[in-house]
Amino acid sequence: MFTGIITDIGEVAVVEPVPGGLRARIRSAYDLAGVALGASIACDGVCLTVTDKAAGGGSGGGWFAVDVSGETVSRSTLGGWAPGRRVNLERSLKVGDELGGHIVSGHVDGVGEVVEARPDGESTRVVIAAPAALAGFIAPKGSIAVDGASLTVNEVEDGAEGGFGGGPGGGARFGVNLIPHTRRWTTFADMAPGRRVNLEIDVLARYVARLKEVAGGG
Template sequence: MFTGIIEAVGTIAAIEERQGDMQLYIRTAELDLADVKLGDSIAVNGVCLTAIDLPGDGFWADVSRETLAHTRFPALKQGEKVNLEKAMMPSSRMGGHIVTGHVDGVGEVLSRADDARSVRFVVRAPANLKRYIAGKGSITVDGTSLTVNAVNDDCFELNIVPHTVQETIIGDYSAGRQVHLEVDIIARYLERLVSCRAPEAESDGAGLTLAKLAEHGFMRR
């Protein structure tokens, strides 16, 4: 489990094809690896990867075909910068929100505009994820926990403060950039809970709605 608070910006140091999947070597820069052991999880651009070797200045990780199919990792290039976060400890402060490191889809940055000292972005999400994105709700973009300013159909707006721009790879975003998205896990479980109580909800194509929440006792009428 992660919090979406990026701890360091690392670099893709090596990419190796391995019989249909991939191994990555990520140089971790200022990320402290003293408490990391083989088998531990580190989120790379929001993707939970397992450290299989720790040479000293970074770690090697396997990337499965499943991960390659649902992320932009096939387009990674050597030297590319990536957001890094170690798995949280039980004593960690929950600074962002609950992040699993399981990417739900790949979005696209549509626009970037300065807004005083902040930067505003508009991002388009895959159509199947838009029902999970709510204004003033949480979303993870390349592993960074962010607040959604507003939603317009399958597009959502973000306001990024200077610290986040400086301390993550978001500062490098421009229109056309693909980004990993992980929606709020609470929304996913709530939809599943409702659909299990009402099997017809899975087949009517409407997804989770206010009417369904009220019908099944999750809202006051």
């Protein structure tokens, strides 16, 4: 379980295909001596298991390795990883930690695409096209995880022409604002149109939709 508050920007060092998925090694500033094998780290919003690691010595940091299944590759942007790619990282939530963002599971629901990124005062205004299957779960003033970062939805345009993943009129577009702090401490400093991003809907929206379905209301 995570909160969507990014705590490190890692860098992909090695990516190699393996049967049914891929294996990657990620450089990180985390004190990896304190990260157990089998621990969970959210990488661009995807919960992955640490399978190997090496601490970085007295200066801290080092690298950790993860295995990515074919299912995860098909539902996320991780299939496009290459050496040098910067990655949002968050270690799993501990009991007693501050819940600074919102409840994030690390289970990506789909991939969106940035269609607009422009200055808005000191912030950056970003519009993201989401797949049609996720449109009903995105609400103004609600929460969404974008590449693992907890963001507040400003507005939603349903049935937007060219809705990503849904054909013309088949998806939705939503807007978020990136404040300077968020841009500095995430990979969003280079946010630009055409960038594909991992999306995770609010877990509360997921359960409300399921309850309505079971009750016959959806």
